[in-house]
Amino acid sequence: MPTLTIDGKTITVEPGTNLIQAAEKLGIAIPYYCYHPGLSIAGNCRICLVKMEKSPKPIIACQTLCQEGMVVDASSPEVGKLRQAVLEFLLINHPLDCPVCDQAGECWLQDYYMEFGLYDPKFNEQKVKKHFKATPIGPTVTLDSERCILCSRCVRFTDEISKTHELGIFDRGDHSEIGIYPGKELRNNYSGNVVDICPVGALTDRDFRFKCRVWYLTSTDSICPGCSNGCNIQIHVNRERPHHAKGERVMRLKPRYNAEVNQWWMCDAGRYGYKFIDKDRILIPERREGSLFKEEEWEKLLGSLASSIAALFERYEQNALGICLSPQLSNEDLFMAKKFFEEQLGLPQITVLSPSPEGDQDDFLIKSDKNPNTRGALALGLSKVSFEEIIQRIQKGKIKGLYLFGQDLLALLGESKAKEIFGKLELIIFQGSNQNATSKLAHVVLPSATYAEKDGTFTNHAGRVQRFWKALEPLGQSLPDGEILRRLASEMGTLLEFETPEAIFEDLAQSIAAFRGLSYASLGQEGKLLPDGGKVVARAVRHEKEDSRE
């Protein structure tokens, strides 16, 4: 283990640590562009220059591995001069685009210029014009090669991470330019990541383009609900200027580093899958009378719903209400549902039904299960019966009421079959955040909040329980699913008194063996594996698989 000195501070590091990483451990920030902890070392931008004793020339920190006895100067004024010169060189052909550049405000050129630059430009020659100005190079990314500093991060990403090899550096000298191989376009499942890693505004996001300035955004840590991988993300919200994107609040999602889950990356489906938070939302509780929907107050609607459910139980029996919970719900919401439907009402016909069919998967991040909390639902032991059984019982006339959590049965079963089933039901309750064909046929529509509008946890495919935070207020009159159930329970004369999602989770961790010992505090930012290593759950998954084969 080499011991070295950086700026007079001594540190011992693992072999194979480079100077940037060692300095970071000491709280010394060495600037870098081309270095990225998730990519191979290129060592071409030269901004990370440092001085080292016994070395005749400055060296680059990213490609220099720590050796015993090194004495490094990473912050003196002379080193600052070196970086200033490198910066001036990098900016020779750079256009003055900041006013129209989406990167402005989070641009590493701007940041390092303010830190090390501040020079009088000495370059009087004509700037070299490049080929690509505001050119889309794929469905998600726009290229401006004049802004590029040729750090090759994006090229290395497509070579090493997505392994799709679309990008390259073409031509020589100061005519060098980032470009796309002939006949190709930047189209892969992870293309959006090149925008994140481009330190400047050369690669910008077509979806985010000109929607909002980055300094208007506030960021909240969250978990992507796009599949069971549970990539750690940040939700970027524009609260200040609602006029910018026609009132849409969520402007973009960005991946958040988690060594165990997604490292620095996320897939495009997840990245652009946030639109439902602001589009086609159900805003007001409604009751259908004939073909007309009537908006109603929460209290009134839940009151009348409680008596409809009670009447249903009276006419038939407890078996007559089927519950289709969703693996899109958080552990907390599902636990509330368990308490209410299973323990308090004693309903036997409960299943967990995914609102979407299985999709594609790969050997990197994308999982075929497009729900964030299937493992959580299994660990909570919520699937009492299979969905097919519920359908059969409806067809036999045994189930007369159906409580759906966002699923669109018309899409899942086909229109004719779904309508046939609906024809046999006396009470269809739809609780969900977004409108769909089924919500339009339900008798009672309860608007629920999306994951971005509440606190909670999801359990990913590997049994990792991860926390997500509330980024926004629920839109319209929508409420978190757990809160709707709490209010409905009190209308039905039972009690589900929990103040916060944290209190729910506390109770959950006490009463459900699989979650024992977990708490919001212990989950932290990175989440924690289910304490039994997910063994119980793994068995449950197998059981479930066998079920569906039958």
Add this chain to the structure above:
Amino acid sequence: MSTKVMHHRPLNFWERIYVPEVARGLWVTSRHFARNLFIHTAHRLGLLKHLQAAVTIQYPEEVRPYAERLRTRHRLTQREDGSPRCVACMMCETVCPAKCIYIVAEEDPDPNIEKRPKSFDIDLGVCVYCGYCVEVCPEDAIRMDTKIMNIASYSREGMWYNMDRLLHPEKEGDVLLKPKT
């Protein structure tokens, strides 16, 4: 804080008996009245133009000359083809302390311009005329040099100036009061 005690000059005998002071005041007022009446009448007849009558400016018939640097109603400057110079960088919107600038950006078909405002509104009912927006603009796209001061409206919405009104202050020229030059 220290208290400053003010000592007034005690009134003398003539002031204290009151009547002479009243007469003096009447005299000053009447003198100005007579002089102004005379000079204004003379001005009407085209005479004695070199003498100034009352210092009062007869607004709105007469408008005081404005200082060059005075901040007046905003305008958006134009490129040669009449399109706005503004590139919707949002600097002014960001700096505005009254938060009364509302810009929506869109793609410009010319990739060398790239970005332009789709809409640009200023709520002048809220603006505090600080001039920060002008100062911060990197494109010299917004100025406060129209010399238009009489902005009034019967409704709050009427104080809302859209891109067209900001680009073409001259369209409202007939209702403007401009200083005589």
